[in-house]
Amino acid sequence: xxxxxxxxxxxxxxxxxxxxxxxxxxxxxxxxxxxxxxxxxxxxxxxxxxxxxxxxxxxxxxxxxxxxxxxxxxxxxxxxxxxxxxxxxxxxxxxxxxxxxxxxxxxxxxxxxxxxxxxxxxxxxxxxxxxxxxxxxxxxxxxxxxxxxxxxxxxxxxxxxxxxxxxxxxxxxxxxxxxxxxxxxxxxxxxxxxxxxxxxxxxxxxxxxxxxxxxxxxxxxxxxxxxxxxxxxxxxxxxxxxxxxxxxxxxxxxxxxxxxxxxxxxxxxxxxxxxxxxxxxxxxxxxxxxxxxxxxxxxxxxxxxxxxxxxxxxxxxxxxxxxxxxxxxxxxxxxxxxxxxxxxxxxxxxxxxxxxxxxxxxxxxxxxxxxxxxxxxxxx
Amino acid sequence: xxxxxxxxxxxxxxxxxxxxxxxxxxxxxxxxxxxxxxxxxxxxxxxxxxxxxxxxxxxxxxxxxxxxxxxxxxxxxxxxxxxxxxxxxxxxxxxxxxxxxxxxxxxxxxxxxxxxxxxxxxxxxxxxxxxxxxxxxxxxxxxxxxxxxxxxxxxxxxxxxxxxxxxxxxxxxxxxxxxxxxxxxxxxxxxxxxxxxxxxxxxxxxxxxxxxxxxxxxxxxxxxxxxxxxxxxxxxxxxxxxxxxxxxxxxxxxxxxxxxxxxxxxxxxxxxxxxxxxxxxxxxxxxxxxxxxxxxxxxxxxxxxxxxxxxxxxxxxxxxxxxxxxxxxxxxxxxxxxxxxxxxxxxxxxxxxxxxxxxxxxxxxxxxxxxxxxxxxxxx
Numbered sequence: 122x123x124x125x126x127x128x129x130x131x132x133x134x135x136x137x138x139x140x141x142x143x144x145x146x147x148x149x150x151x152x153x154x155x156x157x158x159x160x161x162x163x164x165x166x167x168x169x170x171x172x173x174x175x176x177x178x179x180x181x182x183x184x185x186x187x188x189x190x191x192x193x194x195x196x197x198x199x200x201x202x203x204x205x206x207x208x209x210x211x212x213x214x215x216x217x218x219x220x221x222x223x224x225x226x227x228x229x230x231x232x233x234x235x236x237x238x239x240x241x242x243x244x245x246x247x248x249x250x251x252x253x254x255x256x257x258x259x260x261x262x263x264x265x266x267x268x269x270x271x272x273x274x275x276x277x278x279x280x281x282x283x284x285x286x287x288x289x290x291x292x293x294x295x296x297x298x299x300x301x302x303x304x305x306x307x308x309x310x311x312x313x314x315x316x317x318x319x320x321x322x323x324x325x326x327x328x329x330x331x332x333x334x335x336x337x338x339x340x341x342x343x344x345x346x347x348x349x350x351x352x353x354x355x356x357x358x359x360x361x362x363x364x365x366x367x368x369x370x371x372x373x374x375x376x377x378x379x380x381x382x383x384x385x386x387x388x389x390x391x392x393x394x395x396x397x398x399x400x401x402x403x404x405x406x407x408x409x410x411x412x413x414x415x416x417x418x419x420x421x422x423x424x425x426x427x428x429x430x431x432x433x434x435x436x437x438x439x440x441x442x443x444x445x446x447x448x449x450x451x452x453x454x455x456x457x458x459x460x461x462x463x464x465x466x467x468x469x470x471x472x473x474x475x476x477x478x479x480x481x482x483x484x485x486x487x488x489x490x491x492x493x494x495x496x497x498x499x500x501x
Numbered sequence: 502x503x504x505x506x507x508x509x510x511x512x513x514x515x516x517x518x519x520x521x522x523x524x525x526x527x528x529x530x531x532x533x534x535x536x537x538x539x540x541x542x543x544x545x546x547x548x549x550x551x552x553x554x555x556x557x558x559x560x561x562x563x564x565x566x567x568x569x570x571x572x573x574x575x576x577x578x579x580x581x582x583x584x585x586x587x588x589x590x591x592x593x594x595x596x597x598x599x600x601x602x603x604x605x606x607x608x609x610x611x612x613x614x615x616x617x618x619x620x621x622x623x624x625x626x627x628x629x630x631x632x633x634x635x636x637x638x639x640x641x642x643x644x645x646x647x648x649x650x651x652x653x654x655x656x657x658x659x660x661x662x663x664x665x666x667x668x669x670x671x672x673x674x675x676x677x678x679x680x681x682x683x684x685x686x687x688x689x690x691x692x693x694x695x696x697x698x699x700x701x702x703x704x705x706x707x708x709x710x711x712x713x714x715x716x717x718x719x720x721x722x723x724x725x726x727x728x729x730x731x732x733x734x735x736x737x738x739x740x741x742x743x744x745x746x747x748x749x750x751x752x753x754x755x756x757x758x759x760x761x762x763x764x765x766x767x768x769x770x771x772x773x774x775x776x777x778x779x780x781x782x783x784x785x786x787x788x789x790x791x792x793x794x795x796x797x798x799x800x801x802x803x804x805x806x807x808x809x810x811x812x813x814x815x816x817x818x819x820x821x822x823x824x825x826x827x828x829x830x831x832x833x834x835x836x837x838x839x840x841x842x843x844x845x846x847x848x849x850x851x852x853x854x855x856x857x858x859x860x861x862x863x864x865x866x867x868x869x870x871x872x873x874x875x876x877x878x879x880x881x
Binding site: 199202205206209210211225231232233234235236237395396398399402403406430431432433434435436437438 | 579582585586589590591605611612613614615616617775776778779782783786810811812813814815816817818
């Protein structure tokens with residue numbers, strides 16, 4: 122194997138695939154990046170078995186030569202060192218040559234690096250996915266859908282299925298759900314699909330979707346998504362991102378969303394967020410994050426929190442609308458803030474069914490996003 | 502005590518003094534910020550006993566009212582919560598009132614905070630410093646002097662005196678020295694002083710100078726420095742920064758700086774820095790950071806490092822000048838990089854006296870800055 126490659130394009134591709142390199146690989150080969158070199162270009166692959174990322178660098182791009190291949194071949198290079206050295210090489214071009222017995226020479230300007238590679242034959246084979254149906258979702262929309270739900274996923278390995286996001290598709294409605302049993306966030310979007318195309322109970326690890334989100338451009342450029350039984354493939358430009366689907370059955374959460382409320386409030390999202398944020402600072406001192414919300418006789422609401430050592434914060438808030446019964450409820454202010462920060466509507470609607478029932482937060486502009494927070498049962 | 506104060510000015514002053522609040526205060530009062538309110542303005546003070554910072558907010562500034570005092574007085578407020586809540590208060594003004602028994606009420610817009618303060622009488626008294634002589638150093642110069650030496654101070658509490666920077670002043674030459682016994686950095690500057698004004702063996706903790714550096718503006722605005730036997734006071738605008746002087750005698754390092762060299766090289770600073778940086782990446786894998794430098798027969802130099810697992814990096818470098826004996830030496834590349842990164846000259850001069858003697862790095866533009874690195878004694 123021997124080639125000359127443009128440093129910037131090589132660096133970009135390495136940064137993309139390196140996100141799939143485990144910092145503590147289970148077997149040495151997974152600490153590497155595989156190079157497959159043909160006359161068409163260079164394919165880089167990295168994998169930690171949960172996720173695999175592949176990036177293709179074409180030999181030519183926009184009439185510019187990116188890769189000159191003298192001899193095709195494959196090799197696995199140690200990722201950690203290579204990821205850092207490439208961006209610091211002195212010249213615009215990098216020459217990579219594999220000699221006998223996995224001896225690799227990397228040259229750029231006045232720099233000469235001799236390394237020992239690993240056998241490409243030992244690198245795990247990427248999952249093969251039948252491409253019968255695909256979904257196409259705009260990059261910025263996919264990023265929003267992840268951002269507006271992913272924080273509600275569980276971080277506890279005791280409930281592995283809840284560390285993922287549930288994906289369903291039916292009648293062109295693509296839905297994400299995340300819950301840690303104390304709160305739930307869901308986001309839907311209408312997507313053009315082949316008629317009758319549907320899937321359910323596809324669960325993808327939250328941390329995988331956070332990694333994916335970093336690769337997805339914040340634009341209307343489409344991401345192709347291919348869903349198979351135990352793998353999902355994302356095509357983002359020249360990058361293929363494979364994710365394992367989590368094993369298990371996601372709990373049915375459709376029944377816990379109330380349709381009617383005893384108390385409904387409409388508030389300015391920013392006003393409420395800022396007030397809860399201040400109350401959160403005090404509640405954090407108690408480690409409980411408990412904040413209280415009380416509807417007042419004059420039609421305003423009061424948000425408050427207290428710490429036995431420090432004192433008390435009280436916030437008076439005007440409401441845009443207040444329908445139903447008076448209310449006195451306590452909740453985890455951190456959970457409430459997480460939800461408020463991703464609601465992309467100037468006003469929000471909050472529904473309650475008494476102090477013991479779930480709190481529902483929705484934007485007033487649309488019904489694509491919904492957050493549920495279970496209240497605290499307090500004595501006061 | 503009762504006053505109304507502009508939020509932004511209050512927040513700025515709180516951020517300045519909060520750097521002196523210990524995250525784990527030895528006694529509760531040191532976890533607070535003291536407010537002293539008079540009709541002239543508000544003085545905030547924080548102290549962890551090693552450093553103390555005081556900031557004054559005048560009642561009026563540029564014909565604008567900043568503080569309106571209804572009732573002078575003093576109180577200590579819990580810093581951690583107060584530092585975070587102030588910047589998040591909803592209105593431009595903050596009303597602070599102390600009621601009986603250290604009960605404090607803080608109001609801003611729709612926010613009402615009730616807190617318990619601490620008795621200002623219990624707050625430690627700031628050191629009193631006789632102001633017989635002062636030094637005046639431009640902010641940007643003081644920052645450079647700290648930046649170009651502070652990294653060479655020891656981080657080991659086993660040699661407490663070496664965790665500080667040695668300050669000397671004589672005949673208008675102000676000098677900083679830092680060493681951890683493996684390397685040494687020094688920086689001098691010519692300062693206008695009263696005739697005959699001098700001091701020596703003033704040692705100030707490196708971490709204190711890093712904190713000070715953040716408060717100092719990157720401009721020619723002068724910082725006033727008052728040096729006393731066991732305290733140094735810095736006046737930066739409206740801020741007073743007190744630092745304890747470290748106990749003990751700093752070792753005499755003047756003898757270890759050679760005046761003559763067996764080998765002298767002049768190189769482009771950037772070329773050498775980049776080459777050492779690449780060699781460092783490989784040497785880091787071995788945890789030793791050992792990099793070798795060899796003068797070649799063709800007048801170039803070779804910088805190299807190797808790792809038993811990964812391989813070898815070799816760098817070929819052109820020199821601007823090369824005088825004296827051929828050389829083969831090994832050193833800690835991290836120490837060399839630390840020095841190279843603060844040298845503010847396009848070319849540097851490096852002096853050697855064989856493989857076992859200290860390496861001296863100097864800018865070619867001036868003689869105010871000097872770095873010494875001890876070589877590794879290797880067998881090859």
